[in-house]
Amino acid sequence: MTAFLQSTFNGLVxxxxxxxxxxxxxxxxxxxxxxxxxxxxxxxxGAFGAYVLLAEAGVPFWLAxxxxxxxxxxxxxxxxxxxxxxxxxxxxxxxxxxxFGLTLILQDLVKLRYGVQSxxxxxxxxxxxxxxxGLFDFPTYRVFILGFAVAVxxxxxxxxxxxxxxxxxxxxxxxxxxxxxLGINVGRWITPVFGFGTALAGLAGVLAAPMRAVNPLMGxxxxxxxxxxxxxxxxxxxxxxxxxxxxxxxxxxxAEAYLSAFPIVAQTIVFIVMAAVLFWRPAGLFGRAxxxx
Amino acid sequence: MTSTVESRSEPAGRGTPSGLAAAARAPGWxxxxxxxxxxxxxxxxxxxxxxxxxxxxxxxALFAVAVDLLLGFTGLLSxxxxxxxxxxxxxxxxxxxxxxxPFPAAVLAGAFAAAxxxxxxxxxxxxxxxxxxxxxxxxxxxxxxxxANEWRSVTQGENGLxxxxxxxxxxxxxxxxxFYYAILPxxxxxxxxxxxxxxxPFGRVLVGIRDNPARARALGYPVHRYKLTVFVxxxxxxxxGGGLFAVSHRFVSLxxxxxTTSGKAVIVVVLxxxxxxxxxxxxxxxxxxxxxxxxxxxxxAIGLVTGGIFVAVVLLFRRGIWGTASAxxxxxxxxxx
Numbered sequence: 001m002t003a004f005l006q007s008t009f010n011g012l013v014x015x016x017x018x019x020x021x022x023x024x025x026x027x028x029x030x031x032x033x034x035x036x037x038x039x040x041x042x043x044x045x046g047a048f049g050a051y052v053l054l055a056e057a058g059v060p061f062w063l064a065x066x067x068x069x070x071x072x073x074x075x076x077x078x079x080x081x082x083x084x085x086x087x088x089x090x091x092x093x094x095x096x097x098x099x100f101g102l103t104l105i106l107q108d109l110v111k112l113r114y115g116v117q118s119x120x121x122x123x124x125x126x127x128x129x130x131x132x133x134g135l136f137d138f139p140t141y142r143v144f145i146l147g148f149a150v151a152v153x154x155x156x157x158x159x160x161x162x163x164x165x166x167x168x169x170x171x172x173x174x175x176x177x178x179x180x181x182l183g184i185n186v187g188r189w190i191t192p193v194f195g196f197g198t199a200l201a202g203l204a205g206v207l208a209a210p211m212r213a214v215n216p217l218m219g220x221x222x223x224x225x226x227x228x229x230x231x232x233x234x235x236x237x238x239x240x241x242x243x244x245x246x247x248x249x250x251x252x253x254x255a256e257a258y259l260s261a262f263p264i265v266a267q268t269i270v271f272i273v274m275a276a277v278l279f280w281r282p283a284g285l286f287g288r289a290x291x292x293x
Numbered sequence: 294m295t296s297t298v299e300s301r302s303e304p305a306g307r308g309t310p311s312g313l314a315a316a317a318r319a320p321g322w323x324x325x326x327x328x329x330x331x332x333x334x335x336x337x338x339x340x341x342x343x344x345x346x347x348x349x350x351x352x353x354a355l356f357a358v359a360v361d362l363l364l365g366f367t368g369l370l371s372x373x374x375x376x377x378x379x380x381x382x383x384x385x386x387x388x389x390x391x392x393x394x395p396f397p398a399a400v401l402a403g404a405f406a407a408a409x410x411x412x413x414x415x416x417x418x419x420x421x422x423x424x425x426x427x428x429x430x431x432x433x434x435x436x437x438x439x440x441a442n443e444w445r446s447v448t449q450g451e452n453g454l455x456x457x458x459x460x461x462x463x464x465x466x467x468x469x470x471x472f473y474y475a476i477l478p479x480x481x482x483x484x485x486x487x488x489x490x491x492x493x494p495f496g497r498v499l500v501g502i503r504d505n506p507a508r509a510r511a512l513g514y515p516v517h518r519y520k521l522t523v524f525v526x527x528x529x530x531x532x533x534g535g536g537l538f539a540v541s542h543r544f545v546s547l548x549x550x551x552x553t554t555s556g557k558a559v560i561v562v563v564l565x566x567x568x569x570x571x572x573x574x575x576x577x578x579x580x581x582x583x584x585x586x587x588x589x590x591x592x593x594a595i596g597l598v599t600g601g602i603f604v605a606v607v608l609l610f611r612r613g614i615w616g617t618a619s620a621x622x623x624x625x626x627x628x629x630x
Contacts, residue, residue: 035424086608092424093370097563098607100556104600112594224435224552227428235425264443271436275417278429282420 015249046205234287
């Protein structure tokens, strides 16, 4: 029982990263109809931002947790204005391709400067060691990540459901023409929403820095898993994306714990689940069906 | 949400269902001139380039045409074609090493393995369209990558398959120059096959599905089955390229299955021109040559250049090189319908 809870907890922690990344992807997709391939690169930049700030300027983790997402929001908004904006009238595939090109560029820029080896980053003093959760001890930093990620997801949900900005965003997502006809300037919100999405990716990156190896390729492999996660949850559904993120994290952890003889299962379970979802519910668990094609 | 890359990228009413269809309406002498020029370049290539680079160009040309068959003529962006290229590379390598068959037979076996793999992946992937199709194929390719990485007894894991023989009835093909001419007929057959598919009634239905899936369905065409068929054919073609790649390098590493390989194939197609078929061949020539030159001059951040090319092409000339050139040619000489 203790072992089960422990692996469930580990799964929730890695699921928190999937959920944060899937949330950013879903928010951007909802407003812009763009699938941002560079999302993984922004996550990587977030982790590198935290590392560089600490190593070269002595900026502590807590400050980085605020500064880095803000900086990435600005970078995201700049890229949206400079590139993505120009392609929004075309097929969404073009922006997928564009952000893929941006991923290669961002990755190689970091690689040129810092090489491919992993850089160490220590958790802040207050979050080292472990806490007693009753049945077992658990690393403090992981507990923090889980709580923080859940708070962010709930906060975003609250903002979308209860605030005026959120209502505009949801309306613009579902009926852009009608929203415009009601006198709401939809275009004004596109760039900030994109920046918000990249900030979420950067936030996930900062959170990952003390836990995962910080290297230029850390985002690329992760983003493919997150793509599978959003296909499972249904990209149009913010709740679905987050739920699928946590769910896949747990499924991976259980596979690691109970099928340790077959490590391949834990690595590929997300893709197997995706295949099953495509078979039985092609629109995703929480998604709406597309127009028949 | 339909995925009609071409039709939405071009202003409505221009009425060019595809670059190739336009080329088919070009004056007869132009078509033959292009064909003769193309063949002449193919025959001359290893004399003008480092032969190993010329061989790579041939392999990537097949790969690009396979991707364009889906992207340009069916409106499906596969971002996971490395699965077919790579699985065929491994299958070809294993057949060549363990059975000692002549390399064309091994490559054929590899391409069949890729086509077999394309059946389940395609069956599931064609249930989604547009951007989802791209994400789903990418994810399945990553699944194949993980399996190859774990299945070390067969794939040798990170060491890769070494010593893939270039066996052809005892001929000495160790020199890339002669190997180029040994594989050229296979590549030309593959390209001719792709041309045949596009110009068959089957290919016209594909373009119809790309431009208006709902209408194609209303006309009674089983859309999913058409998409699955072209997906498998495309997997076979990509596998043909991947198998030749394995034999030419005499070595297969996990890189053949990596997502960057899928991405590179898409870059080649977009650079050459989506929906132009021959554009992919041209794009392969340019990108392979460029990458070779960059790595030869010790430039390490190749992704900076390929990524930059990609961004520039997508932003500035979405028709790619072939598409832009044929549009210019049509404006200059007009159509003779």
